[in-house]
Structure formats: C-alpha cells, structure tokens
Amino acid sequence: MTDQNLDFSITLDGEKVAVRRGETIYEVAERHRKEIPTLCYDPRLEPFGACRLCIVELEGARNPVASCTTRAEAGMKITTRSARVEMHRRVLMEMVASENRDLDVPVESGYASQEMATLIDRYDARSGRFIGEKSGASRPDDPNPFILRDYENCISCYRCVRVCAEQEGDYAISIMNRGFETQITTEFGGHLKESACTFCGQCIQTCPTGALGDLKSLARKDIPGETESTRTICPYCGVGCSVDIQTRGDQIVGILPAMDGPANEGALCVKGQFAFDFVGHPDRLKDPLVRGEDGELHPTDWDTALDRAADGLRGAMDEHGRHAIYGVASGRAPHEAAYMMQRLIRAGLGTNQIDNCSRA
C-alpha cells in the first residue's frame, strides 16, 4: 500500500500506523497482524458486534470498544491487548463455553469450525465456572443429507443468518426468540428443503462452532490418514469457482471453498460443495473396453484397446480418405484434452473436422 491511499494515522499498540478512511479498528489491526479474537466476524460480512471478543482499549474512552464496528478516527490511541481486555475476553469465552454441549467438534464440520475451540484453549476457558443454560434446540429430524443442524452447539453469532442473506442473497435462515431462547431456524420452522435454502453450504463454512456441519465430510471423518488440501477449480459450470479438495490417501473427504478464489471469493453452490463423490464411484471406468465378436464390451489392456481404436480410425481413413474421421472434444476436460484432440485431427489428418460440445 502506498502512502497516497492513506488518509490519516492512529497509534496502534504504541506504533503510529496509517489508515484509510472508512476502515474499522479491527481492519487496521488485522492489516498489522494483531491477533484480536473474534467469533461473530467473517471478513465477507458486515461487522455485527455481537460477540464482544474484539474489544480493544481506546484512550479516553471509559470502557473498551468493539474494534469490528468502530471506525478508526484520526489520532486514536488503541491498545489491542491489555490485562483488562484479556480478562474480559477470558470471561466471555468461559461464558461461551458454558452454553454449548460440545466444545470440540470434528474439523470435517466446516471451514471455520475450529474457531471457538481454538479460542477456548487460548483463553484457558474450560474452567466450568459458569453453569450456563444451553440455548438452541437441534434438528435431528431434518433428513437433508448435507447440512447438520446441531443448535445445542450454537452460540448465536448469527454468521449463518448473515452469510445466507448478505453473501448468498437467499434469506433462508432466520432467528426466533432472544437470550437463552434464541433459535436459529427457517421460515415456518420446518426442514431446510422446504425453505428458501439452496444447499450452497455457506452457513456450514462460516459456523465457528460446528453447530452447522458438512454431513458428507463428517461421514468420512474416520477414513485414516493425514488430511491434504489441493487447490483446483470446480468441475461443474463455467463460473470457475476455486475449491480446496480435502483428501486422505486416495479418498476425497470433502470440499472447502477457497476464500481467495478469484471467481467465487469463498462462495460455492450445492454442486460444487457436495457433488464430489462421483470421482471414486464404483461405476467409474477402470479398464479400456473393446467390443468383442459377441457384440459386448470387454475389459482389456491399453495396448490392445489403443491398437483396436487406431486400426478402426485408420481403416476408415484408408478406405474413405482423411475426411472420413471426425473428432469431438469435451467442454468438461482440461485444455490439454481439447488441444490434443484438435491436434490429432489437424496435424494427423490435415482436416478441420473437429468441434466441441457447445452447439447442443
């Protein structure tokens, strides 16, 4: 960032730092790698100021202020960590911990699922000092195969409600009641399928406690091995969303949206999020097949199949000329497949008898 883009400065933990007009204290602090804890914050959403964990000391103010909702103003003197705010944060985390049935949830639950547990450990908040009322009633009755709705682990941060409205524009999730009675729900309180939910999975990925979880990934949590993440592009429509495929050994255990994906910036749809298990499906072709004299297709090795295929194509060409062969490239395979298909037709046969599947 160059200085021209910066409008004024504040003092952050004793250091003078430049600020762009409109930035919140949290955003400035984040830019300077300060570790301010949050639970209701998702950088893609409007600041909400519900969890109060991001409080910081503002010189001249009697009480700490929420850094996510307070705009930085010229000359502010901010302390991101003091004995007082750390004590506040610990008490808040102890209260949060008292509210939920489980503090530790499987990492397969979703992208942000470890946020609460991580902070509970950081603030040593498993003290059990508070015996909280448990808020939220889970919905094990919802038979949908994608989204776990375990509201007994909900802390009412409303990230799911807000991501559904602000990011996805579906407004499928709403809030009923207040305080310990707070319940995340849908219109008419039914199953997700009967609501405006499109099963894009964004609520799962922003949930910081695992109250909402990825059921397909959770079903694969016992597959042994180290989880590896591979960045690629979704195999469905032409939007080109970036995803991180989660694998253990040779099995895909889930899909995470890439928050820095240029086309999607963290968004996905039901297909990109959940329709991945065609890859290891038993129906996959494992061997080349050639049609036998019995009229059926039989598995064989590559040499046999490639020779049969080459002979068939070559035979048509020898008998009827090079214009007797036509190639159709895929709109689903990578560039290299389409390029090689047209190269075979053009460099091999010298014709333009090549197309792809875009006309139908």
Add this chain to the structure above:
Amino acid sequence: MSNPLVDMEKPDVIFCIGTNMTECHPVAATRIKRAIAKGAKLIVADPRKIPLAEMADLYLPLRVGSDAALLLGMAHVIAREGLADEEFMAARTTEQAEFLEHVAEYPPEWAESISGVDAKLIEEAAKWYGAADRGAIYYTLGITEHICGVDNVQSLCNLALMTGNIGREGTGINPMRGQNNIQGAGDCGALPNNYAGFQPVTDPANQAKFAAVYGRETDLELGPTKVQALDMCGDRIRAMLIDGENTVVTDPDRKHCEHALKSLDALVVIDIFLTETAALADVVLPATAWAETDGVCANTERRVQRLRKAVDPPGQARPDWWILNELARRMGFDGFEFESAKEIFNELCSLSPIYAGLDWDRIEHGEYQWPVPEEGHPGTPILHQEEFVNGRGIFQMITYRDPAETIDHEYPVWLTTGRRLASYHTRTQTGRSEGIDYLLPEETLEVNPGDVADWGLEHGGWAKLSSPRGSVQIKVEATDRSPRGTVFASFSFNNVPVNFLTGGGYDPVTDTAELKVCPVRVEPV
C-alpha cells in the same frame, strides 16, 4: 463475458435475458443479488417465472423464441426517447444512421404483438437500460439455442452499442458459459473454423504458421460442425472420436443421433463412465476425472486457471491428453511425443496470440484473463475498452423470424428445455453423488395450474409429451413458473429423454440447435 464476474456487482441497471442464473450459475447470481441489495435495478426477460424473475424490478414474460422482436422494440424506444449515446456511436460504431432508421419501423406495440409482452413494460425496460450510467446485459442459452441465436446475440450487441454500455466497468455483453471448460475447448481450437486462439483456418498465413509446428498443412476449408457431421455419418463420415460428451442424451433429435452413431464403421469414446454414448462405441477408453488430472481450464470471464490432481485415478484410467497422444502415434502420425500436460499447454501458448503472455508456471494463481498478448501484460478483464477487435462496432439490421416450428392444431403447446440447480447435464456426475437425489429425485413437466385443469392432467400424475420426432412420458408438476400454453422440462434424466422430441431447427450460422423451442402435444396418460 466482455466484463469480469466482479463487475456484476457494479451496474445500476442489470438486464438478464434467457438466463436462469440462480440455478445454472448460482455463484455468479449471488453477485447480482448483492448488486440488487446495493440498489441496482434488475430487468428479467424470460418465458418462465424463474427465481431471477421473482427478484426482478421489471419482469418481461416473453413468448419463447420472440427475443429479437422484444429487443427491436427496446431499441426503438431508446432511439425515440433520445437515450442513444450519440457520442459513443459516432466515435466507436458504423451503420448507426441506418440502424436508427431500421429500428424506427418497430415500435413496442409491434413487439407486443409478437412477444406478448405489454408494450408499456417494453418501454419501461428500454428507458431504464437506455438511461443507465452502467447498464450490463447477461444471457445464456435462452438467447443462443434458437434458429435465430446469432440474431439474438447481435440484437443485444446493438443495444449495448447504441447506449455505449460496453468497454467500461460494470457494463458489457456477458454470456454465461455453461461448462467448466467450454470456453477452453474453443480457446484450444477444438472448432471447425478456428485454430487455437480463434485464428481462422481459412487464412493461409495461419495455415503456414501451424504447418511449421504440426508438420503438415491443414485444409483451408472449414470443417463441418458436429451437427453437420452427425448428418454425414455413414456417408462421408465413417469414424468418430468423441471425448467426454454424452452426445445421445444432450443432443437434439435423439433417434437421429443414435442412428448416426450406429451407422459408423468405428466409434471411439473417451470418458469416465460408460455413458449412453460410450455404450454404442467399439472401443471405450477410460479417462482420469476431475481431481485426478493436472491441467488448465478457462472460465466464463476468460480467466485461465489450473486444475490440480488430488487423488490417483481408478484402475488403468489415464489423462485424456495421454490417450490422444498414444492414439495419434499408433495411427502413424509424427510429432506426438508429449510427456506432460505442461508441455502441451506451453505449445498452445506459443501458438495462440491471446495466450502468448502465458505459460504453465505463470497461471499458477489464476490472475490472468485473456487476451494476454505478451509476457508482462496484466491480462484483459474488460474487453473493447479503446476499440473493437475489428475497429468499429457494426450495427446489424436484425429482423424477427418465427421459430423453425410453431404451435398449431396438432402440436398446440410450447415446450422449452433447460437445467435445474441440483443436477448437472445428463447426471453422469451429480446422479452419482450422494444426496443429490434427495433434492431432485426425478424429472417433471412444469405446467401452469390452469393448463393442468384444462388439459385434464393431474399434479403428480403422468402426461405423454409428443412432437413430430417422438414422445416421452413424464410426471406433471403444476406450477406458476410456467405461463399458460408453455411447459418446461430438463433433459437431465435419461428415463425422461426429452431430446427425443427436440431438433426442429438449427441456427444457419452456428448450427446451434433450437433446444429452447419445440411445439408439442400434452395428453394425460
């Protein structure tokens, strides 16, 4: 797309026509929803009351296949109301005087008589788009899958040219591409008229350029399109090599298509499943799937991105490029010694002016949108900023034509086909992913509740759907999404093979099938 996806949040007027974006490009649609939340106005033209139409500030329920008439009516109003951008037209276009004269012939009342859309709504839409500071057009196959698909696209270009809504942030003509690498297949030269990078095969200079690398000259004549090739099967075409396309289910007029493929001396199919098409082949070659293959793809905004291998393929499956390289070698062709996807992609970049500034390593983070004419070039998120590829934008004098087949006494109902959110194309992938069936277990025919009653159908009951080419049985769903006299089904389910019915006509320029219009008869079963 002329403009990047991020621009979808920037227009003040958005005009969506023939695009069911919330179902077919859901993540792109989230950007439109955000634009609306920020105050953008949304105009939606579609025969069906799709979810996007429910969100629209102005909904134009046009009769299937009448887009060109609607767009002529809009151009008329923009000209009449003085909303045309004279400065832009003078600086950037040709034929503008002739165009303004041409559209003067087509008032909105005329457009209403063809499209069925109230002339007042057409006027309103024209005024909104015409007066927009940033007006952006988004379309999909609802525009192109007609016998007048090219006319429809050019009609949209005319609107953008006459209002100067092109070449700037938050504007543009933006087709949403439907498959993860359908843009890339064209970029790579898998087209009968162009080498890689859209270099015409009819230009001897291109012939010489490619011959120098490929080791032989390629014909200067255009090849037939796939549609024409299917017509030639058993005659001039004796063998076909098909990679990853379930032709018999996706293409129109299934009976004709199956007959064509069966009449070949040799059919070789490369795929990941034994699709309905692969089942007809003499040889089926197993390819690696998504998540098993290293490679490159290009999205709808021309962004060139890396695909990466995460798991090993099953059994003997191999990458498509390896299979094609081996096949070429065994057919006796020289110059097929490729050993990696990287080597192939780099050859493509060396031959394609729009990829000239790219190579395998440079696209690691996916920040480039083509054209990238030389190394160090930042890419081109917005096309046509200073000038058009051909210099000036040329207005086209489009007139309205009826669809290839129109409703009559025997086939009195319009059928239009499309896709649904939870299933993808012929369900080879989504149909084999757990849970998808919970959302979409079967295909249904969407019929207006009034028509359900009038035609003696029942919600949840069965109907027979017939066209001159065949008939299928399908379950009936009564819904207001369908207007009176128009029904909808997707072609995703092989047990409801709707493409036995379609195929009445093709665009004379592109050979794109008129999959969006098919007169049918609907009878209770």
